Structure formats: structure tokens, C-alpha cells
Amino acid sequence: MTMTLEKLTxxxxxxxxxxxxxxxxxxxxxxIAKEYERLQDTIQLLAxxxxxxxxxxxxxxxxxxxxTCEGFPAARLHGGSSVMDEVEGLxxxxxxxxxxxxxxxxQPHSGTTANQIxxxxxxxxxxxxxxxxxxxxxxxxxxxxxxxxxxxxxxxSYHVNRDTFLLDYDEIRKQARRFGPKLxxxxxxxxxxxxxxAKFRQIADEAGALLLADISHLSALVMGGVxxxxxxxxxxxxxxxxxxxxxxxxxxxxGKDYDRRIKTASGETQLxxxxxxxxxxxxxxxxxxxxxxxxxxFFKEALSEExxxxxxxxxxxxxxxxxxxxxxxxNVLTGGTDNHxxxxxxxxxxxxxxxLSAQQCLERCGIVVDKxxxxxxxxxxxxxxxxxxxxxxxxxxxxxxxxxxxxxLVDTVLSNLKSSGHAIDQSVAxxxxxxxxxxxxxxxxx
Ligand SMILES: *Cc1c(COP(=O)(O)O)cnc(C)c1O
Numbered sequence: 001m002t003m004t005l006e007k008l009t010x011x012x013x014x015x016x017x018x019x020x021x022x023x024x025x026x027x028x029x030x031x032i033a034k035e036y037e038r039l040q041d042t043i044q045l046l047a048x049x050x051x052x053x054x055x056x057x058x059x060x061x062x063x064x065x066x067x068t069c070e071g072f073p074a075a076r077l078h079g080g081s082s083v084m085d086e087v088e089g090l091x092x093x094x095x096x097x098x099x100x101x102x103x104x105x106x107q108p109h110s111g112t113t114a115n116q117i118x119x120x121x122x123x124x125x126x127x128x129x130x131x132x133x134x135x136x137x138x139x140x141x142x143x144x145x146x147x148x149x150x151x152x153x154x155x156x157s158y159h160v161n162r163d164t165f166l167l168d169y170d171e172i173r174k175q176a177r178r179f180g181p182k183l184x185x186x187x188x189x190x191x192x193x194x195x196x197x198a199k200f201r202q203i204a205d206e207a208g209a210l211l212l213a214d215i216s217h218l219s220a221l222v223m224g225g226v227x228x229x230x231x232x233x234x235x236x237x238x239x240x241x242x243x244x245x246x247x248x249x250x251x252x253x254x255g256k257d258y259d260r261r262i263k264t265a266s267g268e269t270q271l272x273x274x275x276x277x278x279x280x281x282x283x284x285x286x287x288x289x290x291x292x293x294x295x296x297x298f299f300k301e302a303l304s305e306e307x308x309x310x311x312x313x314x315x316x317x318x319x320x321x322x323x324x325x326x327x328x329x330x331n332v333l334t335g336g337t338d339n340h341x342x343x344x345x346x347x348x349x350x351x352x353x354x355x356l357s358a359q360q361c362l363e364r365c366g367i368v369v370d371k372x373x374x375x376x377x378x379x380x381x382x383x384x385x386x387x388x389x390x391x392x393x394x395x396x397x398x399x400x401x402x403x404x405x406x407x408x409l410v411d412t413v414l415s416n417l418k419s420s421g422h423a424i425d426q427s428v429a430x431x432x433x434x435x436x437x438x439x440x441x442x443x444x445x446x
Contacts, residue, residue, distance in 0.1 A: 014058070014061070014063075036445070040444065042366045043368065043436050043440050045390070046368060047190075047391070048370070049242070049391070049392060050391045050395065051396070052246055053298070053446070055297050056301075059297050061290070064087065064293050065289065065290035067286075067289045070280055070287075072088075072280070073089050087289060088107075088292055090296045091293070091295045094296055094299035094300055095251060095295070098299045098302045098303050099219075099222065100231060101231050102254060103254040103258035103272045103275075105117075105251070105272075105279060106287075106292050107280070108279065109284060109288060109291075110240060111139075111216045111239060111240030111250045112250070113250050114238040114239070114240075114251060115139075115141040115238055115250075116148060116149070117278050117279050118236050118252060118275065118278075119149060119153070120278050121274045121278035121282070122210055122212075122235075126153065127153055128154045128155075129153050129155050129181055129183045129185060130172075130185070132157065132186070132191075133158065133159050134157075136375040137160070137189055137191040137375070139187070139188070139216070141214075142185045158171070158175055159171075160375045162375075165333045165334050165343075166334060167191070172203055173203045173206065176203050176204070176206070176209065177207055180208070182210065183210050184203065184207070185213075186213050187214030187215050187230075188217065189217055190387055191217075192333065192337040192343055194338040194339070195230075197229075197233040198233050200230075201234065210236075211233065211234045211235050211236075212236050212238065213233070213236075214239070215239045216240040217339070218339065220244035220391065223302045223307070225311070227339060232255035235260065235271065236252060237254065238251065238253070239253075245391065246294065246301075247298060248291070249292075249295060251295070254271060258270075258272045313394050314340045315337075315338070315340060317390040318337050318389070320400065320403045321342065321390065322337045328407070328411050330346070331346075332344050333374065333385070340391050341387055342387070342388050343374060343385050343387055344385060345374055345384050346386055346414060347381070347385075351417070353417060354379065354381045354382040355382065355383035355384055355385045355386050356371045356383060358386050358413075359386060361417050362413050362414075365429050365433050366437055367413065367432075369386045369387065371385070371387075372385040388410075393443070396444070398439075402443075409436060412432055416428045
């Protein structure tokens with residue numbers, strides 16, 4: 001009896017969760033171990049991924065996951081929700097501080113859902129949205145033909161300039177005047193240069209539109225102070241929370257416009273209230289509380305000097321990788337990068353090299369990248385590009401020397417692939433894979 005009582009603590013309950021899994025389900029445990037080894041033995045040059053801390057993982061795997069209580073702090077539908085009010089309150093308070101925002105909503109289950117909530121809150125079916133074309137770097141949820149956004153709203157896309165691959169703000173302004181959207185969405189999944197949120201706000205104001213900034217790819221840099229913040233320019237800002245290095249999920253923020261009055265079918269409501277109502281009961285049910293707790297842990301990390309310094313390093317590493325590839329003769333779109341990612345056109349007609357064949361071959365050699373459709377890409381063989389990013393390798397401590405080696409390895413694989421057509425020389429592949437593994441093993445997952 002005494003023994004049991006001693007063990008009735010949260011630590012005892014949550015300790016050795018992996019041991020409980022190994023004992024009950026070795027099959028699933030083996031897959032987790034396999035994924036860990038894959039990550040630890042390869043170089044992750046992904047732009048749309050990051051690595052959340054073990055502290056945030058611990059919050060994710062906690063009993064908070066069990067709690068059902070719909071609604072918002074101090075206005076819940078279910079009993080026993082006082083601790084969840086504190087958890088959510090803490091996450092909100094830290095999110096507001098991390099982004100210097102006036103309003104934060106930590107409930108969205110994902111970045112896509114955050115966008116659906118904002119769009120549904122601000123618009124009525126049939127209203128017009130001007131957003132970046134998916135094929136030019138915009139996100140599916142901004143109005144891709146098969147998305148729910150395109151089902152219920154009238155979408156027009158803006159594009160990057162054909163020669164520079166940069167956003168052409170004058171063109172977007174003209175388009176906004178002519179099309180008359182009720183909402184403009186800025187923010188991208190594959191754009192290597194800084195985004196001018198102030199200009200987007202001017203364009204929106206001139207067109208009488210609201211502005212949504214989706215900074216899923218940029219939120220780490222915004223929190224780190226290495227990219228301008230959209231918080232007071234956009235009426236609403238959204239982000240996924242895993243791309244900046246937190247748990248999977250979404251976040252909705254607002255700055256000075258948070259209490260702006262918005263006309264609705266039944267009168268007028270403040271912007272933030274409309275967003276809450278559309279979150280629940282509009283689109284979601286119960287918030288995912290272990291996830292919200294993990295977001296709170298992550299925002300605490302993001303407020304640290306260490307996190308901010310790391311974002312500076314992410315961009316330094318990215319610029320260095322881009323400049324080495326340029327020097328080696330690669331076609332890095334826009335001639336470089338301002339952020340954590342770069343787009344490289346590696347299509348080669350004589351060898352039929354495509355983004356997909358490059359992705360697959362690099363992966364066999366221990367280097368993980370994304371194939372990428374590039375703006376104005378009309379390659380009959382498939383996407384012409386690859387997208388490389390530096391958040392994960394930087395998180396694990398890689399810097400200048402490692403970037404130089406990685407650039408060499410990437411070049412070895414791509415040039416061998418180019419000269420040999422589809423198949424890379426096996427001895428080259430083995431050699432690169434060995435080097436990639438040695439390098440990755442020097443920098444254990446953090
Ligand atoms: C990744 C991404 C999203 C989607 O986030 P999920 O959490 O994966 O749904 C939304 N917008 C942009 C710009 C993104 O890059």
C-alpha cells in the first residue's frame with residue numbers, strides 16, 4: 001500500500017513511456033526506432049520541417065491529451081477544465097510575447113486549419129481571394145484548385161516575375177485593383193526572398209481588402225528578428241507551429257487590428273471574436289491540450305536568446321550553401337536567398353535530370369531534399385527543381401565547415417548523376433552515403 005502511494009506522482013506515471021510502448025507494442029516501437037536511425041544517419045536539408053525539443057515532446061506525450069473541453073479559457077463546455085485554462089492561458093501569453101502580438105489563438109490543429117478558420121471567419125461563400133499561385137510557391141490552403149478554399153471562394157492567383165522570380169508588387173497592386181478581392185493572402189512555402197508585408201498592406205488598403213499573412217515558413221525568422229514581422233501589417237497572421245521548431249499544429253495571431261469591427265450577417269463583431277467563434281464551434285471541436293502545452297514549451301524556447309541566435313545561424317548557413325552552389329555553376333533561383341531555403345533548377349535535358357530523380361538519388365546517398373515545381377516550370381519530364389533548407393542541420397549544431405562539406409556532397413551526387421544519366425555510380429553513392437552518415441552522427445539529434 002505504502003509503495004503504491006509513493007508511486008502516485010506525475011513523474012512516476014510519465015517516466016519510461018518508451019518502456020511501456022516496447023512492452024505492449026514492439027512493432028510500433030521498432031518503427032519509431034527506425035525513423036530515429038534514418039534521421040540520425042542522414043543529412044536533413046528540408047525547408048518545411050524542423051525538430052521539436054525533447055521537452056516539447058514530453059508535453060505532447062502527457063495525460064493532458066485525455067482532457068475533453070470545448071470552448072476557450074474561462075468559457076468551457078465541460079467540467080474539470082481549470083488546469084486546461086491555465087495551460088492554454090500560458091501558451092497564449094507566451095505566443096503573444098514571442099510575436100509581439102495583441103491576440104493569439106493556440107487552438108488550430110494545423111497551419112491549414114488555421115488558414116481555413118481565418119478565411120471562413122472573414123469571408124462569405126463566393127467572396128474573392130487574391131493569393132499566390134501554388135505553382136509559384138503559394139500554399140495549397142491559399143486556394144489550390146482541389147482545396148476547400150477553392151470550393152467556396154473565388155480565387156485569383158498572383159505570380160512571381162518571369163525573369164527575376166521575385167514578387168512583383170506593382171503587378172499585384174494592379175491585379176488587386178482590377179479583381180477587387182475581399183482578402184489578400186501573402187506568405188509562401190517556396191519563396192527564397194524577404195516578403196514586404198508593409199507593401200502588401202498598402203495594396204490591400206487600396207483595394208479595400210483584408211490581409212492575411214501566412215508565415216508558416218518564416219515564423220522562426222520573425223521570432224528571431226531576422227525577417228520583418230507582419231503582425232501589425234496584416235489584419236491576421238497564421239503559422240504552422242512545427243516549421244519554426246515546435247509541435248505539429250497551427251497558430252493565429254493579430255496585432256493592432258485585432259479588435260477591428262467586422263461586418264457579419266447578423267451585425268458587427270470584433271475581429272478576434274469572429275476568429276474564436278469560427279475556431280469553435282465553427283471548424284474545430286475540442287482543443288488538443290497536450291499539443292497546446294507543447295506549444296507553450298516551444299514559445300518559451302522561442303523567447304530565449306539561444307533560439308534567436310540560432311535563427312541568425314539558419315540564414316547564414318542557407319546563404320553560404322546557396323553561394324557555394326552558385327559558384328559551382330548551379331542555377332539558384334533569384335541568385336541566392338534571404339531566408340532558410342533556396343530553390344535550385346537542376347533540370348538538364350541531355351540527361352533527363354529532374355527534381356524527382358535528384359531527390360531520389362540524393363536520398364540514396366544520405367541527403368534528404370524536396371523535389372520542387374518551379375515558377376513557369378514546363379519541363380515535360382517533371383518538376384525541374386529541388387528545395388534545400390537549413391533549419392534542421394542548424395538546430396543540430398552544424399555551421400560553416402559542415403555546410404562546405406554538404407555542398408561538396410550535393411555537388412558530387414548531382415554532377416555524377418548528370419554525367420551518367422539516371423543512375424549514379426554505385427561506388428560514388430556508397431562513398432557519399434558514408435560521409436553523410438559520419439557527418440550526421442557527429443551532430444546528434446537535439
Ligand atoms: C506548411 C504550410 C502550411 C500548412 O501547415 P500544416 O500544419 O502542414 O497544415 C500552410 N501555409 C504555408 C505557407 C505552409 O508552408
